[in-house]
Amino acid sequence: MKNKDIYLTIEEQEYLRSIVKSGVHNSHEITRARVLLMLDRSGKTDHVRYKRTAEYAGISVQAVYNMRDEFYESHDVEAYIARKKRAEPPRKPKLSGEGEAKIIALACSEPPEGCSRWTVRLVTARALELHLVDELSYVTVHRLLKKRNISLT
Numbered sequence: 001m002k003n004k005d006i007y008l009t010i011e012e013q014e015y016l017r018s019i020v021k022s023g024v025h026n027s028h029e030i031t032r033a034r035v036l037l038m039l040d041r042s043g044k045t046d047h048v049r050y051k052r053t054a055e056y057a058g059i060s061v062q063a064v065y066n067m068r069d070e071f072y073e074s075h076d077v078e079a080y081i082a083r084k085k086r087a088e089p090p091r092k093p094k095l096s097g098e099g100e101a102k103i104i105a106l107a108c109s110e111p112p113e114g115c116s117r118w119t120v121r122l123v124t125a126r127a128l129e130l131h132l133v134d135e136l137s138y139v140t141v142h143r144l145l146k147k148r149n150i151s152l153t
Contacts, residue, residue, distance in 0.1 A: 017033075020033050103123065124137070124140075
């Protein structure tokens, strides 16, 4: 097995300490910075204690090994700390842009006869009735209208 000791420069150590202490980063980044600082062997004579590192960071020992290996492959502290952005979301959106536009247009139109205004459930029912989409939840309609700052009142 190759020696996978991590040696950080003083600038890298200061950068990681600023992440841990500032409190403006998300917990994922802070945890990764803590682990990397504990795995750093610069100026240390004792060996790496993975179990102690895992307990300190509140993660499993295997996660510490995985983080070490991931950093060892890249050797770039900033890229290691930042989470990689997905090329596409984990699930396909329930509504396409065209479907969203049709629902928004429906919600902005005159309410049906006998109703003083549109409700989220009424918009959902009418969208399904008009076959604007195959299936739709009123929660999805609510999120869409909220995201676009459209009020039904």
